[in-house]
Amino acid sequence: RRGTSRPAALGRASERGFRVLLCSGCGSHSLPSMDAEAFLQQRVEGAALKLEDGCLVAVGANPCVQVTLTFDDFVPGSVNRAKTVQQAFGGKGQLVARAANTLSKGLPTVVQFVGGPTGRLVCSMQDQLNLAHSDVAIDGRTRTCTTLLSASPAAKYVETELIEPADPVSADQRQEFLDRFTQLLAAAKEQGRPAAVAIMGTCPPGCGDDFYPAICRLCSETTGAQTRPLLLLDSHKGIRPTLETKNVSLLKINVEEFWLLAQELGIGTSSSDRPSKEQEPPVELTAELIQRYGLQCVALTNGGRDALLYVSEDKPNPAVRGYRIPLPHVDVVNAIGCGDTVSAGFVVARLHGLSLQESFRVGLACGCAAALTSAPADFRIADAARLLRDLRVCPL
Numbered sequence: 001r002r003g004t005s006r007p008a009a010l011g012r013a014s015e016r017g018f019r020v021l022l023c024s025g026c027g028s029h030s031l032p033s034m035d036a037e038a039f040l041q042q043r044v045e046g047a048a049l050k051l052e053d054g055c056l057v058a059v060g061a062n063p064c065v066q067v068t069l070t071f072d073d074f075v076p077g078s079v080n081r082a083k084t085v086q087q088a089f090g091g092k093g094q095l096v097a098r099a100a101n102t103l104s105k106g107l108p109t110v111v112q113f114v115g116g117p118t119g120r121l122v123c124s125m126q127d128q129l130n131l132a133h134s135d136v137a138i139d140g141r142t143r144t145c146t147t148l149l150s151a152s153p154a155a156k157y158v159e160t161e162l163i164e165p166a167d168p169v170s171a172d173q174r175q176e177f178l179d180r181f182t183q184l185l186a187a188a189k190e191q192g193r194p195a196a197v198a199i200m201g202t203c204p205p206g207c208g209d210d211f212y213p214a215i216c217r218l219c220s221e222t223t224g225a226q227t228r229p230l231l232l233l234d235s236h237k238g239i240r241p242t243l244e245t246k247n248v249s250l251l252k253i254n255v256e257e258f259w260l261l262a263q264e265l266g267i268g269t270s271s272s273d274r275p276s277k278e279q280e281p282p283v284e285l286t287a288e289l290i291q292r293y294g295l296q297c298v299a300l301t302n303g304g305r306d307a308l309l310y311v312s313e314d315k316p317n318p319a320v321r322g323y324r325i326p327l328p329h330v331d332v333v334n335a336i337g338c339g340d341t342v343s344a345g346f347v348v349a350r351l352h353g354l355s356l357q358e359s360f361r362v363g364l365a366c367g368c369a370a371a372l373t374s375a376p377a378d379f380r381i382a383d384a385a386r387l388l389r390d391l392r393v394c395p396l
Contacts, residue, residue, distance in 0.1 A: 036361040039349055040385040043103055053107070054194040054351050056100050057184045057229075059215060060093025060112040061177070061203045062166055063122050064145040066376055068336065074150040074160065088375050089122040090145055092201035092234060095337040095377035099344035099366060100198075101131050102379060107348065109134055111181050113169055113204060116141030134180045140167025147336055157332045166204035174207055178214060185222040185229065195229040196351045198343060202237065209241060216245035232347040234340070236261045243293040250350065251295055252343050252363075255280065255302040262289070278302060283396060286310040287320035297356050299346060301339055301367070304329075309360050309393070322396035323357060325364060328387050330371050337377030342367035344377070345384070357393045364391055 066089060069082040089098075097110040110131070114122055115138035122142055126133050143164040150158040169177075188195040197219060203211050212235070219228045232250040233242060236257040242248065243265075253261065256277035262268050268285040286298050290312050300308040309323040346363030354362065362384075369383035370376075 034352075034354060034358075036349065036354065036358040036365070036388055036391075037385070039352060039354055039358070039362060040365065040381060040388055043381045044385050053104065054196065055184070055188045056097070056104075056108040056196045056198060056347065056351065057181060058093045058097040058100070058108050058110040059181070059197065059199045059212075060091050060097065060110040061207060061211070062143075062201055063089065063091035063094050063112045063114060063119075064143045064164070065118045065121055066090030066336065067144060067146045068149060068334065068374075068376075069146065070149045072150070074148050074158065080148075086374060089125045090336070090376055092340050093198065094122070094126070095340035096198045096200050096234070096344045096347075097131055097133075098129065099337070099341040099370065099377045099379065100348050101129065102381065103345060103348045103366070104352075105130070106132070108132065108344075109184055111177060111184070112136070113138050113173065113177065114142050115139065115167065118142040118144060134184065136169075136173050136177045136180065138167060138169050138173055143167070149334065157335070159335060168205035169207060171206070174211065178218065181215060182218050182222050185219065188229075189223050189227075194351060195223065196347050197229045197231045198347055199231065199233045199235060199242070200340065200343070201235055209238060212239070212242040213245050216242055216247040219247050230347065230351055232343060234343045238264075240265060243295075246294040248293065249296045250299065250347065250356075251289075251297070252299040252301075252346060254339065255300050255305075255308070258286075258298070258300055265289070265292075267292075278305065280306075280308060281310075283310060283320060283322040286322065290320050299342075299360050299363075301342060301364075307360070307364055308396075309357065311356050324394045324396055325361065325391055326394075327364065328368060328390035330368050330387070332371045334374050334376070335371055338367045338370045341370040341377045341379060361388060361391045361393065 068086045070084040071080055071082055074080050093110050097108040100108040111134045113136050119142035143166050145164060146162040148160040185195055199212055219231060230249050231247055232252060233248045234252050236253045258281055267288050290298060297311045304327060307325040310320055312320050342363040345366035346359050349359035349362035365384040365388040366379055368387045369379035372383055373379055
């Protein structure tokens with residue numbers, strides 16, 4: 001379905017909506033919500049962010065310097081000369097913060113481990129974008145990741161990733177990260193600002209398996225169980241302990257990652273009967289995941305194929321319902337960070353009081369728009385607003 005466009009200003013009514021969202025765990029039916037069109041139109045018109053509009057804390061444990069080389073036709077095992085080279089900061093937490101900052105200037109702060117000349121470069125590039133960051137200095141150096149793009153008009157878009165290993169962090173540095181995270185949430189609570197948290201990707205060595213669960217527990221301990229932040233998780237490897245905290249609100253991964261997660265958690269099919277990585281999960285299977293871990297929803301991307309949203313709903317009767325959102329065609333310039341941009345749009349729109357369906361539409365529109373630019377997780381809000389018109393939510 002597609003919502004009808006209606007004007008809505010972010011004032012006291014929307015602020016009350018934030019409180020309902022954060023206190024009830026789901027509560028989208030009781031929010032004085034706007035639709036996706038109105039939300040993005042406000043951003044196009046440059047609506048100013050107010051202090052009470054909230055904050056987003058992005059957990060960016062694994063930053064990098066992102067180098068992108070573009071080739072007419074990359075051939076492994078031969079000499080390949082790049083047409084262009086581009087340098088930016090990367091890492092899933094860093095990119096979700098970058099995209100969120102495009103939608104709501106000053107809303108996100110990324111907490112990150114950084115070290116060496118590459119770490120200083122990451123911070124410098126963030127400063128150029130006026131992106132707030134809280135840094136934990138490590139003894140090693142921030143990794144560099146390289147992407148090779150074959151972008152010939154006559155060939156299909158091909159992306160090859162070369163990922164450096166991350167240097168380890170110490171126990172003291174791990175604790176400093178958690179302390180900085182806690183300070184940001186405590187400040188938001190003291191100022192009366194509704195908060196959201198985005199846990200993104202993997203952790204460097206030394207963080208331990210309990211790092212993300214510890215962050216989830218801090219969300220409740222810092223703000224109180226009844227007012228804990230809206231928490232988005234965009235990760236799938238080893239996340240069982242994180243899900244078991246039952247503090248995660250939104251799980252956003254892709255379809256292939258869903259099947260890997262379902263296998264790890266023992267949900268649905270056995271390993272000998274694993275479906276293809278593109279196969280759409282049935283509602284019953286996703287409902288088991290949602291109900292077991294108290295999620296509001298599971299949002300799945302699938303490359304250029306239809307996106308899927310599975311929502312725990314109360315009306316007209318309690319049930320998990322599935323929705324399909326076909327994506328518009330875009331001529332991809334660079335797909336790096338598009339999934340992180342979806343997460344950013346999703347969580348920012350939800351924090352601003354939109355329903356889960358409308359929030360995911362915003363995220364998908366932003367993710368599609370990010371594919372049209374050369375920098376990771378960079379997009380024009382006007383492009384997102386235009387692409388949103390073709391994003392319709394259809395019940396499964």
